[in-house]
Amino acid sequence: MPMETPRGETGLAWQRFMKDRAAVVALWILGIFYAVAILADVAAPYTLKDESREHPYCPPTAVHFFAPDGRFAGAHVRGVQMTYDHFRRRIYNETADIYPLRFFGRGETYRFLGAFPADRHIITVDAPGRIYLLGADSRGRDVFSRIIHGARVSLTIGLFGVLISFSIGLLVGGIAGYFGGRTDHVLMRLCEMVMMVPGFYLLLALRAAVPDSLDSLQVYAAIIIILSFIGWAGLARVIRGMCLSLKERDYVLAARTMGLSDLQIIVRHILPHTLSYSLAAVTLAVPGYILGESALSLIGLGIQDPYASWGNMLAEAMSIVRIQFAPWILWPAFFIGITVLCFNAAGDALRDAWDPLLKGRGEGA
Amino acid sequence: MLLQLEGLTKRFPGGVTALDGVSVDLVAGEHLGLVGESGCGKTTLARIVMGLVIPDQGRVLFEGRELVSAKERRGLFCRKARMVFQDPFSSLDPRFTVRAILREALALEPRMRLGEELGRMREVLGLVRLPPDILARYPHEFSGGERQRIAIARALMSQPSLLVLDEVLSSLDVLVQQDILTVLEEIPRRTGVTYLFIAHNLRTVRRLSRRVAVMRRGVIVEYGGCEDLFSSAVHPYTQALFKAAINYEVSA
Ligand SMILES: Nc1ncnc2c1ncn2[C@@H]1O[C@H](COP(=O)(O)OP(=O)(O)OP(=O)(O)O)[C@@H](O)[C@H]1O
């Protein structure tokens, strides 16, 4: 079989993956989301602590190019003035004040990547002007900024959660399948016990077991651990099944005769062959964690104000009246949706990319 | 005495008696051919020797010492005895390059310097007549015959004194079989390794080994020098095997 470059199965599967348009787009979107989340301090016009009590539920700010008198003034926003109508509803009217958009201009100070102080933001306007690209929430905080800051929590909780639970799942499944016998029996009963409890109730029960007096970082870690605890069992069972057949392969036997330890064999020759499945499963599982965090934060058990997560931002949107007058507070739901869809698309494509190999293996190729 | 098998018996769940009291000795430098029809227990025997299957009864002695625990095996046996499997398509991990595959065979060796390791790899590839520039390639890029050579090369990496070859030719076509036989003929001369050569016909066995054990339904029915057996086979099954081998040679 002549080939220009030597490629392993991974390379071939990757080629097939890249042919799937939807998956590539999904991957790009996720890539951008994660990049923005990492650079949240720069990407967001405002910091987490910023609020403006004069602008509750301020609608999305329009970006203008021409001043009220018709002369070209560059990209800018106008000042806003809040009044009440005779139903005591808030009305925002634009004033004639012009606040030019500043790109990489100075704004509030923050510590860049938690390390050195900085004050540049991709987009800002000078005070007292406010820019609310996606509107403001009840305390006049910029929804756009908070979505970006919240992405840090919401997007990483899924990744870390999946990382932990799938490491556990892989190892438990690998050990159970490879050693078989009593080890297998005990581990599988354990899995079944975890799987028997409906996920969301287990989530609540575990959350109840965690003290309330935690700071936000601790809550964040607690949520990850709780979510991981729920997720590993399903994967462990499937991996175990695959290992049962994989351990009979001749290359595994060969490795045994060459004196490799059981752990080495599991890690080098068995688990990588479940990668096709587990990679897809991991990708498809991330949305579960994102939704889990959102659900916890939504009912107030997760990330607490003033810290943002997509879930706790939606807590404000639990009243139909608010949604009616300030529909923009639903934006976090949109981003949760997009992220979930992208992970699903990428996961499906990963699975499909590996499948032909799974079928072809054994007959060569 | 390189390898002694004493009264090996193995029953599989389901009532199959794969081996029934098999005893064979292997002297260093005297290759032993093990012949028998399909399903007579040859692979099971090879696996017991390699410690992949635990026998119900009997002992395996390597250089006079019995190997019981996995730890004992790892000490010397795993380095000094290696096996080549029947199916070259499943004996190489598809995710590993040739280099990683060969490297893994050194798992129990003292750490080598990079140059030394590469030297060893070139050496064993030379023994099986493969070019040394294939190290970066993956198993799926090779034919069955080439893969089998890689598997043999891997088995030679730790400079073993015993090589168990389990029907290494049977999944290859006739021309490739000849090539590999030629390679296999040469290797002992250059490395001093001793074969336990398993096959299901006498023809290939005769080219490699002077001693033959004939196995049938888990029992060794005939054992002796190849030429002796040729003239004085007692068991009808052995006679049939010889007839088949001669017919083949006449017609070929
Ligand atoms: N793991 C196992 N479980 C149950 N039965 C087995 C197992 N391995 C082998 N057997 C049975 O033991 C017998 C001997 O099998 P073995 O693989 O040793 O034969 P063989 O001589 O190598 O045959 P072949 O020439 O086809 O490779 C067969 O009847 C086989 O079905």
Ligand SMILES: [Mg+2]
């Ligand atoms: Mg066999």
